[in-house]
Amino acid sequence: MNIGNFHIENKLMLAPMAGVTDLAFRIICKEMGVGLTVTEMVSVKGIYYKDKKTDSLTTIDPRERPVSLQIFGSEPDIMAHVARENLNDRKDIDLIDINMGCPAPKIVKNGDGSALMKDPKLAARLIKSVVDASNKPVTVKIRKGWDKDSINGVEIAKIAEDSGAAAVTVHARTRDMFYSGEADWDYIASVKCALKIPVIGNGDIFKAQDALLMMERTGCDGVAIGRGAMGNPWIFRQINQLLEGKNPDKPSPAEVLETSIRHMNMVCEFKGERIGVREMRKQLAWYIKGMKNSNEIKNRINTMEDKNEIESLLKEYLQNLIEDDNLQEAL
Template sequence: MALMLGQHVVDPPVVLAPMAGITNVAYRQLCREQGAGIYVCEMITTVALAHRNPKTEKMIRFGPEEQPRSIQLYGVDPVITAKAVRRIVAEDLADHIDLNFGCSVRKITSKGGGSAIPWKRRLFASIVAAAVDNADGLPVTIKMRKGIDDDHLTYVEAGLIAQDVGVKWVALHARTAAQRYSGTADWEAIATLKQALDVPVLGNGDIWEADDALRMVDETGCDGVVVGRGCLGRPWLFADLEAAFRARALGVDRPGPVMPSLGEVAGVMRRHAGLLAEWFTKERDGVTDFRKHVAWYLKGFPVGGELRRAMAMSSSLMELENLLGKLEHDTPFPQSELGLPRGRTNSPGKVFLPEGWLADRDSDEVPEGAELDDSGG
């Protein structure tokens, strides 16, 4: 059965997770060129959207071929959430609205935002209802974590609340806020949520290869997958995912994973930097933004530290091109990197919350100072 997002068929059932500083127009285009799915923009704060913050105005732009246009909102105030959603509808800014209840960083949770919100079930319900009720038919979805920590799990109750309010699907990052990006994701929690809900459930966490996505579907029964860190420096993962799901649907053997040579990786790097230069309009800004991707692209390849550092300090497309030309283009992809974590990894830690936050689950008071006027996480 196909995964539906309103009137849109999501085939394969794959979603690019919104990642701050990563999933801009350029990176979304790069990934879409590899395979089909839903590609979500960086997190947009409801205050910034409602108040037309200049930085946010640039971040909510979509490429001419992006369909459906998918935007993720972060907000803690139902009134402001409603205002932001009404603007999306009135100005035709997007075709899909996802709500962020998964952010676990201190500056968010310490003010009661992100993954702290579902603990306040009435406030959570009000925020989701504000989005759904003002979306004028646009599909609204949510993404959340299991809970604050193992003693304060909220994912099943929050999923049921969101379903009753009218969301089209629920995506679960199968870690608690306290886990951050450590350890392994609890796929059993995805299965539990799937059994509890009638709306589609998407799983997120530890999808490093297409085989992981298929295994998650098999083990949990989830309706689709959300891919985040696994595609960093590997946008071709979406080609693998499309091929894997297509082969399964046809009942045929799937092809092996995409294993680009270092020369082919260099071509993707060149394309990525060029797209960023176009999006930023100033070449230097685009190439500077590309620097953080260098280590991900070259992970595992036998490239010397001096050349890596030079690429990570390049300031123009010509300089980057010259450096890419120094790579040994025939070098095969390092198979030892397959299936390994990418991007952020850290240790479990204390979740910082407002004083007294855990005492009253039914308070719907909007946390003071939790709204952010700047998008992107």
């Protein structure tokens, strides 16, 4: 798949999620076969004013590339300045994505994220300002609309194309739906029919077969997967296997738990143990969800502060799972 003059080796993207798609998780998803990783969304004002926390969100590792840096803001001049002065010289960033889909109240109350869909003229100025200032392809993430009375995703997508965007990602829900209800895949098809640039579908891909079904139903050029990858980065490997005509393989308990331990160790390496352990609690719960006695293990992890203690618990848990499996086979 080509986005502007940039080639991505397959049709799969990791959708950005605040507090989830950090550096460690992006590296793991890349290893599992995602074509393009996307950072957590980054405030252009944070970059502009050199905020240290914001700066850490822009850290890129060669192992995750190609990577798109997702930015948010609502002031065209600042967006353009950051693209030109802060991002153009970054050889580690391959694309820039403008967030116009985030539904979080703290984002939209400032006119950012999906609030931009209520102001098409501002959206056009903002996208064009970044495109004109950037030496990298610029993409835009949108929603179906603000609410059921303001469905304008096709209009905004065409504005993005006319303003020079290289691709558009469509989360097929309105802002007021947040992540509830069903994603309207038919609306993704409507956007695809209206544009010449690539359209990436997003929403309700929770298993590998969903990705192929979305592409078949909508004609979209690629898929972006967010919540479906939480605790399940293997979804990218499985989709690629299906696209190659192979049967997707399910990760073993050993692969799941060993990956979760490596994930935790990387987060602790990047962020320090205190922050890393606390942030990984939710991630570890996602990894083991559905396994035998997983609630008990999750509750124990939530009381722990030492990564070595958590690692020992997970290794013990794996051994118990293996022993239980062997016992069942012997019966």
